[in-house]
Amino acid sequence: MRAAWLIAMFVVTVPRGLLQPVVAPAADWRAFRGNDGTGVSREQGLPLTWSLNDNIRWKTDLPGAGSSTPIIVGDRVYVTCYSGYNVPGQPKGRPEDLRFHLICLARSDGKILWQREIQPKLPEQDNIRDGHGYASNTPAADDERVYAFFGKTGVFAFDHQGKQQWHADVGSRLHGWGSGASLLNFEDRIIVNASVESETLYALRSSDGQVAWKRGGIKESWNTPIIAHVGGRPELVVAIQGQILGIDPRTGTDLWNCATDIPWYMVPSLVAQDGVAYAIGGRPGAGLAVRLGGKGDVTRTHRLWTSDKGGNVSSPIYHDGHLYWMHDSLGTAFCAEVKTGRIVYQVRVPRAGQVYGSPVLAEGRIYYPSRSGTVFVIAAKPKFELLASNSWGERGEFNSSPAIADGCLFFRTDRFIVCLGKK
Numbered sequence: 232m233r234a235a236w237l238i239a240m241f242v243v244t245v246p247r248g249l250l251q252p253v254v255a256p257a258a259d260w261r262a263f264r265g266n267d268g269t270g271v272s273r274e275q276g277l278p279l280t281w282s283l284n285d286n287i288r289w290k291t292d293l294p295g296a297g298s299s300t301p302i303i304v305g306d307r308v309y310v311t312c313y314s315g316y317n318v319p320g321q322p323k324g325r326p327e328d329l330r331f332h333l334i335c336l337a338r339s340d341g342k343i344l345w346q347r348e349i350q351p352k353l354p355e356q357d358n359i360r361d362g363h364g365y366a367s368n369t370p371a372a373d374d375e376r377v378y379a380f381f382g383k384t385g386v387f388a389f390d391h392q393g394k395q396q397w398h399a400d401v402g403s404r405l406h407g408w409g410s411g412a413s414l415l416n417f418e419d420r421i422i423v424n425a426s427v428e429s430e431t432l433y434a435l436r437s438s439d440g441q442v443a444w445k446r447g448g449i450k451e452s453w454n455t456p457i458i459a460h461v462g463g464r465p466e467l468v469v470a471i472q473g474q475i476l477g478i479d480p481r482t483g484t485d486l487w488n489c490a491t492d493i494p495w496y497m498v499p500s501l502v503a504q505d506g507v508a509y510a511i512g513g514r515p516g517a518g519l520a521v522r523l524g525g526k527g528d529v530t531r532t533h534r535l536w537t538s539d540k541g542g543n544v545s546s547p548i549y550h551d552g553h554l555y556w557m558h559d560s561l562g563t564a565f566c567a568e569v570k571t572g573r574i575v576y577q578v579r580v581p582r583a584g585q586v587y588g589s590p591v592l593a594e595g596r597i598y599y600p601s602r603s604g605t606v607f608v609i610a611a612k613p614k615f616e617l618l619a620s621n622s623w624g625e626r627g628e629f630n631s632s633p634a635i636a637d638g639c640l641f642f643r644t645d646r647f648i649v650c651l652g653k654k
Contacts, residue, residue: 402429
């Protein structure tokens with residue numbers, strides 16, 4: 232038998248109906264920022280406004296804290312959390328009491344269908360700055376499995392009934408900011424940015440967790456890689472300290488690299504559209520655009536523009552020739568023209584404060600979640616228009632990004648997960 236920290240320890244509930252296959256609707260949200268990593272959804276009928284008594288379909292307390300995004304596969308919602316140690320608002324506790332959780336809920340009513348508790352590989356980081364905690368990596372899923380990443384404890388795969396399929400070790404290092412990059416599905420691979428754990432990018436076979444390829448030198452990188460297509464070729468694009476890398480996701484071979492002129496860590500994920508990738512990041516914040524499809528060092532040939540405006544945590548949205556994002560600590564909303572990087576607007580949003588979760592876009596509206604719990608809804612057009620400000624009126628840590636599926640918005644906090652939909 233494997234060591235105890237590798238084993239999912241118990242199931243809370245497994246009704247007979249769960250033994251049926253997952254039924255996948257047309258629109259799932261299977262990974263961080265959706266199936267394609269853009270944060271953009273085609274769903275219609277989403278609520279513009281909500282409150283504690285309005286447009287809440289269901290709300291379910293979680294057994295622990297976390298800032299990972301919920302993912303949706305068919306009639307299931309999956310989310311990770313942690314308990315027992317360094318939980319915001321609770322006594323610090325003991326490291327040996329720390330537990331990780333993978334939770335499966337019914338999308339229709341939020342009922343917890345099953346959960347797996349995973350004992351971490353100790354020692355863990357004694358204290359993680361800014362309350363980020365130990366469950367910041369968003370899981371990913373396909374038709375057969377759901378995959379969860381818990382830093383140095385590793386990557387776990389479960390089937391949709393909650394049975395563990397495999398475990399993979401991707402490194403054992405720790406960091407004061409914790410582990411934060413999320414998992415990415417690509418064909419029969421799970422891509423893992425293990426910059427914190429081993430400064431390595433891994434491609435694991437989704438069937439058994441074996442290493443298909445790995446690439447070292449992934450330094451100061453908390454962003455989730457994206458897959459972009461150019462000329463029929465898929466490119467895995469990831470930002471590291473000082474560079475953006477283009478990698479063949481099937482073989483791990485380096486395709487190109489581009490200097491960013493950003494000297495520190497890279498947290499926001501990139502977005503790509505029409506053969507160009509866009510990045511923001513660093514402190515105090517900067518941005519750039521690089522044309523895909525290059526070979527070798529493409530800084531002189533493919534870097535289209537740079538900007539001294541950006542953000543350090545939240546990822547951007549691409550829409551109709553413009554980039555949209557919100558600064559992590561200034562509460563400032565930005566819109567930039569993608570052809571030139573020219574800032575179209577830069578507006579301080581009242582009471583926005585810090586914004587760590589990445590926005591999502593649907594129906595011409597961008598939903599920006601702030602750490603205070605207020606979600607600001609801004610029109611996706613190159614003229615600033617604040618459409619709504621929504622709050623649950625509850626205290627807590629609000630560090631997660633939203634998810635969208637089946638005409639609903641899904642948010643999680645350090646205490647609960649909520650489904651918002653028009654009534």
